[in-house]
Structures are given as structure tokens and as C-alpha cells.
Amino acid sequence: MILLHRYIAIVDRINRAIGRFAMYGIFALMAVLLWSSISKTFFTPSLWTLEMAQFLMVGYYILGGPYAIQMGSNVRMDLFYGQWSTRRKAAVDIVTVFFLLFYLGVLLWGGIDSTAYSFKYGGERSPTAWRPYIWPIKVTMCFGISLMLLQAVSELFKDILRLRGEEVPTHVV
Template identity: 35%
Template sequence: MISKAFDKIINVIAETMGLIGSLLILYCMIFGVTDVFLRYVLNSASQWIGATIQAAMVLIACMGGAYALKHGSFIKLDLFYEKFSARKKAICDIITSSLTFAFLGVLIWKGTDAALMSIKFNQTTPTAIPIPIYPVKTVIPLAACVVLLIVIQQFVQDVKTVIKGSKE
């Protein structure tokens, strides 16, 4: 019961992050073209578009990473893995998940440190129009926490597969 509610919540969060990521891609496309138009056609460069596009790209990686992981969209080296049974795939996934847990642990730990420092000093971009950086730095460890939840969800499914012999 709790597991199904947990799975549903994670699915909703991942889908929402995917939607936000897709909207950020549209933002980057629209304002990227606008910046080029302003710079080269009107000879009037923007002072804020470049910085906001950079921030949006960081957010795209955060949002899109969780969404892609949830949907199994990361590129894999399927040379051998593709031919494995569901149980062997689950065993390989369990073995490699230790590296994922370590990476996400460090990302959450150091990302939180960086976000707290950025908030403490009210960090902004060093441009003529200071744009706050701390919101973006805060999203990084939060998104890593969501990815960790997805990895835990997949880890539990892999353990079930190894024990029971087939994926649900």
C-alpha cells in the first residue's frame, strides 16, 4: 500500500519535472533566437538573456535527468546487457547502483553546501543586471534527491526481480 503510494508520488514528481524541463527548452530556444536577433540584427545585445539561458540549461539537466531516468531514456551500452535475462539485468543494475548511490550522495551533500553558501551570501551573477544564482543552486540538490528516490524505487524493483525471478 505504502509502496504504491510512494511509486505514484515519484511518478507524478518525475512527470512534473519533465514538463518543467520541456518548458525550459522552449524558453532557451525562444530567448536564444531573440538574443541573436537583438545582437546581430538590431545591434543591441541583451544583458540578461545569456545568464538566464545558462541557468535554464542547468535546470534542464536537473529536471530532464530525473524524467529520463524514470523513463529509462539514458543511453546504455547494450552490447551484452540486452541479451541478459530479466534477473541478470537486475543483478547488474543492483551492482552498478552502488556507484549511483555514491554519486548522488556526494551531489546532495556538496550541492547542499554550495546552495546554503549561495543563499548566505545572496549570490548573484557578476553582470550589469545581477540575477540571483542561489535558486538554481538550491534546485540541484533537490533534484538529486528526486533522482535518488527514483534510483531507490528502481533498486527495490531490481531486488524483487532477483528474489522472485521476473519484473512486475
């Protein structure tokens, strides 16, 4: 059980730090969108703003996802869940987390394959006029999905500890 506690502490600390950093990505996204509006209104429209905004949004979402799971901020169908005891919630979460782990595993497998393809053929580029390289966002996605997998396992371990009646590590503020 000490290993479970240690794993939870390490993964939660890493995902908290990355998630807190990723939160500020919204400001970069706002700056790009503001520049896009200004350049379209007063100057020649910039070619790069739409794709850059999309890339920033992917990074913001995918790197903030594990932190959202850790904080319990993810969307949950709360028809009955809110009324259940902590132990019952933990038991249901143990079952449902395996669906998440399967989904993330398939997503990571496809992401790694797609990233390898991008590197193998000399750097895949977007077919737009700006033509940025695609590999940085693919690497970011693989990294974020890996972090999400680690966090899902951390949540599984927390639920196991709850079912055993043990103390579950709380969020580091």
C-alpha cells in the same frame, strides 16, 4: 513489499509530472536564444541572454533527469546488457545503482553546502555584467538532485522486485 510498491508509485508519479513539465523548458530556452540572436543582429545585445540560457538549460536537464531515468532513456553502455535476461539486468543494476547513489549523495551534499553559502552571505551573485543572484539555480539543482536520488532508489526497488519474480509497476502514460 507493499511499501516498495507504494514508494515506487509515489516517486514515479511525482517525477513523471515534474519531468513532463520540465520538457517544455526547451521552448523557453529556444526563445531566449532566439532573442539573443535577434538582439545581437538588429539591436544592442542583451547582457542577460547567455546566463539565462545557461540557467534554463540547468533547470531543463536537472529536473528532467529523474524522468529520463524512470523511462529508461538514460545513456547506457549496451555492449552485453541488451542480450541479458531481465533477472540478470536487475542483478547488475542493483550493484551499479549504489555507485549512482553515492555520486548523487556527494553531489547533493556539495550542492546544499554551496546553496547555504549563497544564502549566508546575503545572496551570492554572478561576477558578470548582468549580476544575477545564483541561489535560484542552486536551489533548483539541489531539488533536482534530490528527485534523482529518490528515482534511483525507486529503480533499485524495481530491480529487487524483478529479482524476486514479482510484478514491477509499469510507467504511467
